[in-house]
Amino acid sequence: MAALLDRARELVATVTDPELPMLTLEDLGVLRDVSVDENGTVTVAITPTYSGCPAMATMRDDIVRTLKEAGLEATVRLTLSPAWTTDWISERGRTALAEHGISPPGRATPVAGPVALTLSPLRRAVHCPQCGSVDVEVTSEFGSTACKALYRCLTCLEPFDHVKEI
Amino acid sequence: MTNPSHNTDANPVAHDPHDSVYDGLLVNDAHWAFGTDFEDPLAGVDTTVPEGMEPGDLAAYCLMLGDDALILSHRLSEWCSSAPDLEEDIALANIALDLLGQARLLLARAAAADPSVVPALPEGSPVPAEDALAYFRSCQEFRNLRLVEAPNGDFAETISRLLVFATYRLALFERLTQSPDAVLAAVAAKGVKELTYHRDFAGRWFLTLAQGTEESRRRLLAGLATVWPLRAELFASHEVEARIGVDPASIAADVDVVLEQVFAVSGVERPTARALAGVEGQTGRDGMHSEALSRLLAEMQVVAREHPMGVW
Numbered sequence: 001m002a003a004l005l006d007r008a009r010e011l012v013a014t015v016t017d018p019e020l021p022m023l024t025l026e027d028l029g030v031l032r033d034v035s036v037d038e039n040g041t042v043t044v045a046i047t048p049t050y051s052g053c054p055a056m057a058t059m060r061d062d063i064v065r066t067l068k069e070a071g072l073e074a075t076v077r078l079t080l081s082p083a084w085t086t087d088w089i090s091e092r093g094r095t096a097l098a099e100h101g102i103s104p105p106g107r108a109t110p111v112a113g114p115v116a117l118t119l120s121p122l123r124r125a126v127h128c129p130q131c132g133s134v135d136v137e138v139t140s141e142f143g144s145t146a147c148k149a150l151y152r153c154l155t156c157l158e159p160f161d162h163v164k165e166i
Numbered sequence: 167m168t169n170p171s172h173n174t175d176a177n178p179v180a181h182d183p184h185d186s187v188y189d190g191l192l193v194n195d196a197h198w199a200f201g202t203d204f205e206d207p208l209a210g211v212d213t214t215v216p217e218g219m220e221p222g223d224l225a226a227y228c229l230m231l232g233d234d235a236l237i238l239s240h241r242l243s244e245w246c247s248s249a250p251d252l253e254e255d256i257a258l259a260n261i262a263l264d265l266l267g268q269a270r271l272l273l274a275r276a277a278a279a280d281p282s283v284v285p286a287l288p289e290g291s292p293v294p295a296e297d298a299l300a301y302f303r304s305c306q307e308f309r310n311l312r313l314v315e316a317p318n319g320d321f322a323e324t325i326s327r328l329l330v331f332a333t334y335r336l337a338l339f340e341r342l343t344q345s346p347d348a349v350l351a352a353v354a355a356k357g358v359k360e361l362t363y364h365r366d367f368a369g370r371w372f373l374t375l376a377q378g379t380e381e382s383r384r385r386l387l388a389g390l391a392t393v394w395p396l397r398a399e400l401f402a403s404h405e406v407e408a409r410i411g412v413d414p415a416s417i418a419a420d421v422d423v424v425l426e427q428v429f430a431v432s433g434v435e436r437p438t439a440r441a442l443a444g445v446e447g448q449t450g451r452d453g454m455h456s457e458a459l460s461r462l463l464a465e466m467q468v469v470a471r472e473h474p475m476g477v478w
Contacts, residue, residue: 045210051267080271083356122366
């Protein structure tokens with residue numbers, strides 16, 4: 001059973017995110033648990049990045065298909081707590097994002113007490129993933145997917161995505 | 167998803183499963199035509215109702231919070247392709263998507279707590295409970311605040327409403343993270359992170375419009391004046407809210423502090439318009455709505471209601 005569990009874990013660890021295919025679900029931190037019951041059925045727990053993440057069904061289907069192709073039956077369940085944070089993106093994942101022109105998130109600040117209102121642009125230590133310049137500005141806190149903000153480099157003038165801290 | 171052996175059976179020529187993006191549509195089981203495909207957004211989540219909480223109360227409370235999110239999500243999505251610029255179009259759609267996600271979880275939680283709240287559908291209908299609640303309830307069965315159902319107005323009015331709503335909901339969700347119901351607490355903890363971005367977005371635009379041109383300021387003040395009479399309803403405690411949820415009266419002061427902060431920076435006077443009265447004391451939480459909600463629901467629900475058995 002332990003061997004089966006190791007195999008299931010290895011297989012699930014290869015499944016990539018449908019919207020950020022340079023990352024595995026494990027690198028993204030949405031893969032929360034893999035277990036095997038006495039019948040050899042694999043249960044995989046994943047957590048959504050955002051409440052409305054439209055990629056959950058694809059993630060589930062990709063996990064089930066990957067295991068099925070290796071002859072394993074799997075069910076996918078959700079865990080909602082604790083809520084996903086960008087801090088769960090692995091170092092390997094952060095490197096992969098940067099290599100693909102997406103600025104990785106900084107540390108999410110844990111909130112103690114009421115959440116403060118921020119009317120000025122958020123200050124982040126972001127640099128352009130194309131040319132490395134730190135002379136960048138935020139275009140919008142909302143981008144092509146729920147998890148990204150849109151930036152512009154003022155040196156090379158290229159726009160780029162930044163995975164925003166949550 | 168794509169099953170290679172199934173593919174081979176279906177087609178005389180064996181295809182690589184990654185041949186075409188359409189292959190995934192040709193295999194696999196059929197889904198209800200209007201669903202979002204993760205059939206149960208609470209799959210595998212423990213939905214036991216905590217001790218001391220009436221299932222009916224919990225369901226009613228989840229419908230209130232879920233309907234707020236669903237209806238405002240729909241209103242915000244009406245901006246798709248109509249916002250002042252592409253960035254704002256995308257921002258409003260993202261906020262709508264976050265709220266839709268919160269709505270799905272909350273409606274699913276309502277159905278799991280008390281299945282009797284889910285409208286009856288024809289035998290064998292593929293409609294999941296959350297969608298039955300969204301698409302097959304009538305106007306007076308919705309429990310959202312009247313604030314969220316009002317038409318969008320212009321961009322400034324939409325921003326004014328979003329500022330009031332996001333400030334209210336963020337204060338509410340911060341407290342809801344302590345709910346004895348683990349599902350509600352988890353939905354709230356996740357929602358807090360999303361609503362923080364929504365509130366900041368609305369606050370920045372409020373400031374920008376207030377301090378922008380004469381025209382942008384005129385529109386902002388007009389939009390705020392239209393929205394303001396619907397604000398008081400947010401803090402009127404419904405008995406269900408007071409009994410098992412966050413009593414909205416308890417967050418009024420905190421919400422005001424944030425709104426005053428935005429008003430002060432923006433150089434905007436707090437409006438003095440009186441609250442819009444209910445009908446015989448009843449408001450949105452009681453199912454008493456404005457005509458705007460019927461029109462919104464007619465558009466949102468019409469296709470689903472035509473095809474309660476529709477699959478593809």
